[in-house]
Amino acid sequence: MDQSISPFVLGSEVEKIFADNPNIQGITVVNDKKAVGLVMRKEFFSHIGTQYGWAVYMKRPIYKLMDPNPLIFDYDVPISEVVKAVTTREEEKLYDYIIIEKDGVYYGIVPVITLLEKSMQLELNIAKYSNPLTGLPGNFVIEEKIREVISKNEPFSLLYLDLNNFKAYNDVYGFEKGDKVLKYVANILERHLYFYKDSFLGHIGGDDFVAIVKSYDVEKLCKNIIEEFDYNIVRFYNELDVKRGYIHATDRLGNEDDFPIMGISIAVVNNSNKKFSDIDEITGLVSKVKMECKKYGKSHYIIENFQEKRANTIS
Template sequence: MWDTSWGKIATFAGFFTNIGPGAGMADPDAAELFHAILEQNEINTVFQPVISLTDGTVIGYEALSRGPQGSALERPSVLFETAQRLNKLWELELLCRTAALEQAKYMPPDKMLFLNVDPKIIHDVRFQKGLTTDLLDKYQLDPTGIIFEITEKTSVEDYRSFRRVLDHYTGQGYKIAIDDTGSGYSGLRMLAETRPQFIKMDMQLVRDIDKDHLKQALIKAFYDFAILTNMKIIAEGIETVSELYTLIDIGIHYGQGFLLQKPMPQFLDLRPDIRELIQRKNKQKKKETFYTAITMPVGEIARCDPPHNPDCSGAQAIEAFNHNLSLRGIPVVEDGRPVGLLMKDRFLANLATQYGVAIYMNRPIRLLMDRDPLVVDYHTSLEQVAKLVVARTDDTLYDYIIVTKNESYYGVTSVRRLLEKTTQLEITRAKHCNPLSGLPGNIIIEDKINRALDGKSDFSILYFDLDNFKPYNDTYGFEHGDKILCLTAEVIRQQLTLLGPPDSFIGHIGGDDFIAVVHSANVDQLCQAVIDNFDLRIRGFYTEEHLTNGFIIAKNRHGREERYPIMAISIAVVTSKGRKFTNATQLAEAAGEVKKQCKLTWHSCYKVAE
């Protein structure tokens, strides 16, 4: 796999197998220089960090080799091709490997070292004689921190013996990474036969992945495969923030690229500004777990496409579209504010008319741009934007949506992206919701409570519990019991909507336990309204006989028959007064104590913790 600056070449040699020994004579000067490099050990080794895309930490370094700086053999491609022609690939490979391992003693502790190796080199008898182990012993390095990075650009003819050799090394603690996955001869079979610990995605799949839905689908497929097989993906060639963000959204574990850190002679850490970007994006991603289409701002899914000035020519617009084939439109901005939108299909349709090229190629794009595109503020919810989109005419339905922030151009998003994110949010929310009531479950509940604790405004936590639910369930059956749970959820939700603040929250802990987060310390009216409505509506779920008697007869936990009153609801309330709680656990314990006091009463009631 070639590095974009100097043509990345594996530390282990062998890529030029199509150039057989003696296939052409090497330049005498190059041959002399090459022999001098071998004799004087003049190999320069640089190291590029492999970064966690979860928290921005460095997990290891890839060793890359090149010839003496400023020489004719500085470029790895030229250096290794010369070694191939001189039939000195093994000697050069050994020198590169030795130089890398010698420098590894300066590597920060607990980091891995990625050493590139060609499949044909692994079969070499000299490679299998334990020279690498001897070098590790010499420099006091642990095999468990060494990853053999195997390029897939050279074919493997005998997978059975190749697998046997790999097992020999993994048995000693070495790990395996497959390089350039997604290109070359047999990527999928290579993965199936070698079963590596790491999969390194080819940089061509990473390039412009933020704009290419096909590449995103491919990487997502590899990610799903990696999850099922307990492998880790490393995305190579990350060069833009948009590429980085897209990879984080997909869930890719690790990354390399010039954006993160260039290969250098030193073992450098990640740039602080990039680490901050990674951490901030992951916080945002975690926050999306608790977003809905109603609460998520459209600015979160906008991409910052470079805008054009209305005086740009048609030729410049064509150049922009040709440079990025996935680009469907160009935002037109003047003095920082959006003034139009040039969609590719309509622009090309105008050029295709008689004299269209002659008229528009050298004239400003303001003549053809849509002067009234859909422009929304960063904080507009996805749901609101979706409503605005479907209100457009058919011919503009799929035009880009321009996003502003503080009234200035911020970016664009597509209708496709809007629909994808809305669907994703609904799927994610469904994962964390109770399947019966449809209310958010424990993960979202805990997040809401922690947010309330971290905030400065007053709040109340209302813990709802049904009294005598189990004997009702035993007497009337689970189907009727489920209807009671849905009724309870409906009653609480309705009263929160009528009497609670707009940002009130209700969750279903499980069974007959519900919880609400209300950003107000005064909830007496709300609690009483819930009780009144519940007590009224619960009567519709009992027979006339049970209502007349005021109880049902059911067996208790000891198997003895006992009278149980008509079901009631208890509400334990804990408020932020005094700010005596620091975490959700403390708050839950306090609510539990209040609930015990409520249970002493045989009718619906609420109690506020003192």
């Protein structure tokens, strides 16, 4: 049960609320639809239980006794951020309610135990749907994240990344070394995305990855990923293959052919000039951009923003 009061409510009224509602452990103090404080049951009774506490606080407004600096979060703040803030605050406030605001006004409260239960459930779900090789979120979580960003009116870029000639490498060098390449790619992407606040990285499967960045300015990100990938990928080949610049393998149709050293393709779409209606629209479009990107045969990126197409290659 959520309970809120005015900062001018008397201490005697607060005492009655707690007495009549034994399950309520905290009361939010709200003024003009904004949370301005919090009164927790334990602290309230510890104050009025002192020698002069009853006489002092019963006839005084509650703002003189409330905590004026409770934890307040916006409705859209990720649970992980809230948990981090809760677990690092002072011990005496560890179990104080968390106050939630939505659209700038008071929305409700969340008990710490409820927050921790939801956080654990979320972590279990993420683990359940994670890619077993890289530990990155898999298809289910990726789709949920894409639906989330297209439903909001906020800038974002969707990056679809995959490797050129990975199947040929896998066929020649084996799955064990192929898995090492995928782990290497995941490591590169995680490190570069670290510098973009609230970014997301998922592993669709095989050599396909998806990243979401809350910005339109991702050219530098693409360039840096390509530069590091191209510099280090040769370490996964033997000296002879690196020297000649290709491996000899059988293609998908069973024909023998020469396949160049792997490259990474990065297809990017954003909502700078277009609002996507659903996940099928955006994933279908980014797949088309990816096909164009792979025609270059080496590491390449294309950013599609619906007014102009900017394509750059790092050789």
